[in-house]
Amino acid sequence: MSTALATTNSRIVAAWRARTPRSAELAHEAAGLFPSGITHDARLQDPYGPYIAHAEGAHKWDVDGNRYVDFYGGHGALILGHAHPEVTAAIAEAAAEGTQFGASHPREVAWAAQIRRMVPSCERLRFTSSGTEATLMAVRLARAMTGRHKLLRFVGHFHGWHDHMTTGYASHFDGTPTAGVLPGVAEGIVLAPPGDLAAAERVLATGEVAAVILEPTGASFGQVPLRPEFLRDLRAATEKHGTLLIMDEVVTGFRISPGGAQGAFGIRPDLSTFAKIVAGGMPGAAVGGRRDILDLLDFAAAPAAGREKIGHQGTYNANPVAAAAGIACLRIVETGEATARADATAAALRAALNEVLAEEGLRWAVYGTSSGFHVFVNPKNRGDVVPGRFDALDCAMDELKNPPPRLVSRLRLALLLHGMDVNGRLSGFTSAAHGPADIADAAAALRASVRMLREEGEA
Numbered sequence: 001m002s003t004a005l006a007t008t009n010s011r012i013v014a015a016w017r018a019r020t021p022r023s024a025e026l027a028h029e030a031a032g033l034f035p036s037g038i039t040h041d042a043r044l045q046d047p048y049g050p051y052i053a054h055a056e057g058a059h060k061w062d063v064d065g066n067r068y069v070d071f072y073g074g075h076g077a078l079i080l081g082h083a084h085p086e087v088t089a090a091i092a093e094a095a096a097e098g099t100q101f102g103a104s105h106p107r108e109v110a111w112a113a114q115i116r117r118m119v120p121s122c123e124r125l126r127f128t129s130s131g132t133e134a135t136l137m138a139v140r141l142a143r144a145m146t147g148r149h150k151l152l153r154f155v156g157h158f159h160g161w162h163d164h165m166t167t168g169y170a171s172h173f174d175g176t177p178t179a180g181v182l183p184g185v186a187e188g189i190v191l192a193p194p195g196d197l198a199a200a201e202r203v204l205a206t207g208e209v210a211a212v213i214l215e216p217t218g219a220s221f222g223q224v225p226l227r228p229e230f231l232r233d234l235r236a237a238t239e240k241h242g243t244l245l246i247m248d249e250v251v252t253g254f255r256i257s258p259g260g261a262q263g264a265f266g267i268r269p270d271l272s273t274f275a276k277i278v279a280g281g282m283p284g285a286a287v288g289g290r291r292d293i294l295d296l297l298d299f300a301a302a303p304a305a306g307r308e309k310i311g312h313q314g315t316y317n318a319n320p321v322a323a324a325a326g327i328a329c330l331r332i333v334e335t336g337e338a339t340a341r342a343d344a345t346a347a348a349l350r351a352a353l354n355e356v357l358a359e360e361g362l363r364w365a366v367y368g369t370s371s372g373f374h375v376f377v378n379p380k381n382r383g384d385v386v387p388g389r390f391d392a393l394d395c396a397m398d399e400l401k402n403p404p405p406r407l408v409s410r411l412r413l414a415l416l417l418h419g420m421d422v423n424g425r426l427s428g429f430t431s432a433a434h435g436p437a438d439i440a441d442a443a444a445a446l447r448a449s450v451r452m453l454r455e456e457g458e459a
Contacts, residue, residue, distance in 0.1 A: 012414050012452055013047060019417065022063040023051040042075070042424050046409045050416060055082035057433040060421070068421040069438045069445075071373075071428030076221065076251045077276035079338055079371070080329060081433025087280045087328045094324035101320060107327060108318035114330045115278065115286060118259050121268045122288025126297055127318035131250035131275030132160030134285040135213065137312065138271045139164055142211035142244045144310055145293050152203050152212040152243075154194040156219035156397050159248050159273075164189060194219060194397060195226045197233050204241040211271070212238055213246040216261035221251050221372045223427060224397045231267050244270040244293070250285070253278055254333050255342075255429075256370050277333065280325030283316065338432035342371035345439065346430040349373060352443040354387035360450050362459065365390030368427075375426035377403045377411070401425075410458050414449035 017024060027048035031037035038044055050062040058081050060070045070082070080087065094107065112125045128134045139151055151164060155173055159165040166178040168191040177186035190209065192199045195218070203209060212234065218225040238245045247269035249260045254277040257264040262272065271293060275285035288294070295301035302309035316322075332338055350373050353366040363385040365376045376392070378385050380399055392400060408426055415422060420442050422428040453459035 010410070010456060012410055012417065012456065015417055016413050017047070019066060020048075020050060020062065020064050023048060026051045026063065044424065045412065050421070057081045057083070058431060058435070058438050066419070068416065068419050069434075069441050071420065071422050071430065071442070073429035073431060074281050075276065075423075076255065076429050077279075077281040078429075078431055079255055079277050079333060079342060080280075081431040084329070084332075084433075086332065087325050090280075090324040090328035091282070091321055094321045097320070099319070099321055100315070105318075105320050105323075107320050107323035111318065111323040111326050111330075112286075114327055114334075115274070115288065118254070118330065118334055119263065119272065119274075119288065120259075121262060121270075121272060121290075122286075123291040124294035125286050125288040126294065126312060127314075127323075128285045128287065129283055129314055129316040129319070130160070131248075131273060131285050132162050132165075133314070134250070134273035134275060134287045135159040135165065135246075135248060136162045137287045138213070138246045138273050138289075139211065140310060141271060141287070141289075141293050141296055142246060144296050144307070146210040146242070146244060148208055148210035148243075149188050150190055150203075150206075150208045150210060151188060152190045152192060152200060152209050154200075154214050154219070155191050156194055156224055156401060157213075157215045157248070158220065159213055159215075160250075167191070194224055195230050197230060197237065200234060201237050201241075204237055204243055207241065209241070209243045211244040211246050213248055216247050216249065216252055216265065216267070217256065217369060219397070219401065220374075220425060220427065221429075222369050223374045223392075223425060224400050225369070225392050227393065228265070231261075231265050235267050235269075238270075246271045246273065248273050250275040252370075254330065255339065257339060258334050258336050277329060278326055279322045280327075280329030282319075282322040282325040284319060284322035284326060339371070341432045342430045342434070345434045346371045346373055348436075349430060349434075349439050349442060351388065352439050353446050356443050356447045356450070357387040360447065362387070362450065367392050371430045373428055373430075374400075375411075375422070376400065377407060377426070379403050407453075407458055410453060410456070411449060414452045415445050417452075418445035418448045420445035420449075 052060050053063045054061055061067050116122045155168050158169050163181045163185045167186050167189055172178050177183050190203050247262055249272050252261040253274040271289035273287050296310045297312055350366045357364045363378050365387050366373050367390050368374050
């Protein structure tokens with residue numbers, strides 16, 4: 001990534017640089033501090049992304065004063081939008097009382113009780129600091145509980161960045177270890193094609209699989225969707241073969257429904273992982289599930305059952321400020337109104353963006369479920385793609401997840417120029433804070449962006 005103000009023949013890049021001089025300065029400084037100048041892989045943008053100064057509701061403003069309708073949504077964490085007053089008030093109250101006690105506190109009890117009320121499968125819970133830590137704990141629990149060593153994952157599904165989760169997400173689809181991962185760790189991972197029940201059952205039939213973990217709506221919040229019946233059939237298959245089912249609800253938890261994807265689909269997993277919304281947009285996560293499995297963390301219950309206790313530490317586990325944010329957010333979400341509003345807005349947004357694509361004569365499409373959307377740019381130039389009538393289940397994963405990088409980068413940059421922020425996959429989330437004006441602004445941004453791309457021969 002280059003942040004230098006070099007000559008460019010791209011009107012989009014030139015306009016972006018002219019519009020964001022302070023962001024350019026910060027990007028240049030960051031390039032000397034961070035690898036690739038960023039602190040999260042998904043924030044890579046050529047020549048650089050916006051540096052945000054503040055945010056409220058459905059909008060955020062960069063250091064140059066430009067406003068964006070924000071569909072990035074804090075990586076999916078902000079179901080209520082930015083700086084919700086009840087959440088920020090809870091954070092302020094908790095922070096004033098102390099940010100780290102090194103001891104148990106009342107809010108962690110209230111937080112866990114709130115989660116268990118909304119997600120009945122969480123008979124017991126343990127808090128962590130991130131979704132990656134939660135999936136790591138879930139895998140360790142599953143192996144200890146079953147005495148088996150293999151983990152079944154689906155290609156393209158993301159479960160954090162620890163060693164068990166790197167192979168087969170974005171590369172190394174043959175199961176070989178990614179850089180820095182021990183071969184023995186990768187050998188314990190079995191990859192199956194997403195949504196292929198027969199392939200999964202063949203692996204489960206070996207009797208070697210401790211657990212299956214998956215994103216319940218499909219890879220990247222349904223960018224590569226799963227058929228609705230797949231979850232039910234997979235649950236039956238895991239029970240048949242004595243394998244635990246781990247539902248990774250880091251993104252879907254409390255977004256698909258107040259009870260997560262498992263609540264919406266009526267599936268009871270053995271273990272669940274949560275982050276993002278569970279902590280109200282603050283750093284915080286949890287693993288929950290069957291009591292007998294979580295008892296492997298219990299100093300008394302584990303040895304009483306003839307098992308070795310699993311050790312688990314973490315300075316920021318159940319942090320009091322994160323707990324306050326989580327409680328405040330989940331109490332609002334529990335009513336179902338926030339989820340319903342975000343879902344309805346997303347449906348209207350998808351329809352409006354598809355209308356723009358149809359009017360502009362592009363064989364692209366916007367699709368998604370719940371409060372999410374994904375822009376499909378038709379990389380193989382399929383003639384049967386019709387905006388508004390596109391079924392992603394008819395496409396292979398490589399079509400859905402591997403659009404042309406240059407086109408994606410330029411389109412996102414053009415959208416930013418016109419006040420709309422999506423993530424680097426050309427996907428996004430709506431929140432309860434988005435409304436009709438934001439949909440109209442997004443449609444106008446897409447129309448203007450498509451026309452800029454055409455001027456450059458990119459669309």
